[in-house]
Amino acid sequence: MFRLADASVHFGRPASAVRALTAVTLTIHPGERVALIGANGCGKSTLLRLLHGLAAPTAGQVERAPALQQAMLFQRPHLLRMTVQRNIALGLWLRGTPWGAAKVLALEALTRVGLSALAGRNARKLSGGQQQRVALARAWALNPQVLLLDEPTASLDPHAKREVEALIEEFSNQPQSAAVEKAGDGSMSSAMTLVFASHNLGQVKRLASRVIYLEQGRVLADLPVKDFFSGSLLQSQYPAAHLFLKGESV
Known part of the structure; x- marks a missing residue:
């Protein structure tokens, strides 16, 4: 449904550009429920705008399924x-x-x-x-x-x-x-694909099937929701996401 390959979004002049997204590579399949989480300014909103066509990639590629209604x-x-x-x-x-x-x-x-x-x-x-x-x-x-x-x-x-x-x-x-x-x-009936940004971790657990954690415009973790909230896996393989989750859960 969506395929991003090294997609970056920079705002402003090249010498002083704000790097909202940097080299994001991911694929979103039909029927998935994808939650975007991370601190304010990490790139969640920019990624949503990129998927919707409201922002254009500065570098890399963004592909959408033909005749996609969103x-x-x-x-x-x-x-x-x-x-x-x-x-x-x-x-x-x-x-x-x-x-x-x-x-x-x-x-x-x-x-x-x-x-x-x-x-x-x-x-x-x-x-x-x-x-x-x-x-x-x-x-x-x-x-x-x-x-x-x-x-x-x-x-x-x-x-x-x-x-x-x-x-x-x-x-x-x-x-x-x-x-x-x-x-x-x-129109053919099919499972709706959901991509949402949220700071509400309870909401993420209830609605998402997959969690993408962003930090400073980069994707640092991309896991099924059950694995993301598994403390041992996150701590050992995705320490930045683990620290964020620990801080948000306090």
Whole structure:
């Protein structure tokens, strides 16, 4: 689905460039749930942007599966100054869905996240948790094969975090939206691929099947989630990741 070969991203002039990512080589397969962890500034967000095409590699290669459908959620959702329903319908309309059908599909997506009663509200007037659920509904309505998330619950209260995390898990388990099936666009059902950045190690354990640890723009550990949280393996083979995990767990 994604293949990176010695991919680097540098910002600024060559002499004083900030090295956000350096020589990252990895492959992400369909259906994986990949968690990106590491300290602030380690390159998690840049890696997500690189995968989504919002950042271009300074060096190396980034390959994506042909005709890949993907959506990205940011820590603070980008919602337009219009109703909740229109925020979702607009994405569908831009993809080619007629406006009337897009509004119907948008309402179905809102029902899926439990917000159909707020369809006519100004999206920017909602709470943080509600806005993130709207953003998830907007992504789900597009039936993405890949969902990229940058700290999707970091700024939410505990109750909202649980709600959003439950929706993420539900969507990744059941990727084919009923709305898209009704639209009959020929999309094939397959397991959704999830790539997310998180500082919440409990969330990583619950959602991820694979963990990638980054430090100063480099991948220093890439392991199945069970192996990553196995103290003896991490301590012996990936000391930097072990020290990070130990510090984050205190």
